[in-house]
Amino acid sequence: AQSVTQLGSHVSVSEGALVLLRCNYSSSVPPYLFWYVQYPNQGLQLLLKYTSAATLVKGINGFEAEFKKSETSFHLTKPSAHMSDAAEYFCAVSVFGNEKLTFGTGTRLTIIP
Amino acid sequence: ETGVTQTPRHLVMGMTNKKSLKCEQHLGHNAMYWYKQSAKKPLELMFVYSLEERVENNSVPSRFSPECPNSSHLFLHLHTLQPEDSALYLCASSQNWGGGSYGYTFGSGTRLTVV
Numbered sequence: 001a002q003s004v005t006q007l008g009s010h011v012s013v014s015e016g017a018l019v020l021l022r023c024n025y026s027s028s029v030p031p032y033l034f035w036y037v038q039y040p041n042q043g044l045q046l047l048l049k050y051t052s053a054a055t056l057v058k059g060i061n062g063f064e065a066e067f068k069k070s071e072t073s074f075h076l077t078k079p080s081a082h083m084s085d086a087a088e089y090f091c092a093v094s095v096f097g098n099e100k101l102t103f104g105t106g107t108r109l110t111i112i113p
Numbered sequence: 114e115t116g117v118t119q120t121p122r123h124l125v126m127g128m129t130n131k132k133s134l135k136c137e138q139h140l141g142h143n144a145m146y147w148y149k150q151s152a153k154k155p156l157e158l159m160f161v162y163s164l165e166e167r168v169e170n171n172s173v174p175s176r177f178s179p180e181c182p183n184s185s186h187l188f189l190h191l192h193t194l195q196p197e198d199s200a201l202y203l204c205a206s207s208q209n210w211g212g213g214s215y216g217y218t219f220g221s222g223t224r225l226t227v228v
Contacts, residue, residue, distance in 0.1 A: 032213045032214045032216075034216050036219075041221075041222070041224060043119075043205075043219035043221045044217075044219040046216055046217075046218070049214070049216055051214040052214075090156070092216075094213030094214075095213050096213050098213055100158075100161070100213075101213075101216065101217055103155065103156045104155075105155045106155070106156075
């Protein structure tokens with residue numbers, strides 16, 4: 001079965017600094033990988049997804065993630081943090097033939113003014 | 114109108130009440146899901162419906178009863194809940210049950226408080 005591990009349940013960065021949220025996956029077959037964002041008392045919103053095309057995936061709000069098979073990683077980055085990026089971020093994995101998304105435990109991102 | 118709509122957004126109920134959460138999707142998706150999100154706990158998948166048939170039930174207590182009358186609507190009927198059932202309940206939908214590249218579309222959730 002596939003799984004994801006998000007390193008760091010809380011990450012704080014200064015406004016304007018680089019955002020790096022880490023996600024490592026485990027899957028015996030090629031995975032599909034997702035990042036979702038959740039603002040307080042809201043549902044999860046898809047930021048971006050990797051589905052075996054380009055390894056560098058660009059998403060909404062200036063975020064991007066790179067699929068690295070050798071490192072089994074799919075880290076989320078943004079060059080310059082904005083106050084509005086404060087939220088919880090979830091990494092998720094699925095595989096062909098199994099629609100069930102397996103979510104990580106989430107990383108809460110705090111932006112320091 | 115967003116793709117997945119959940120009502121109500123907030124619900125306070127007593128332990129002896131009966132209430133229902135509603136989810137509606139306007140995306141033409143064939144699979145729908147209920148998740149429970151409690152503070153400081155991972156997302157918990159509760160139920161999965163595909164083409165109106167329940168395909169997964171993850172050991173959820175019987176005080177939670179799902180219903181999927183058609184592929185656009187999903188309900189979660191609640192009765193005799195416990196305070197620990199207070200949480201954000203999220204509904205999601207996906208294109209199909211069995212094709213993993215599409216991901217899910219989530220509703221905004223119902224914040225449930227059991228008093």
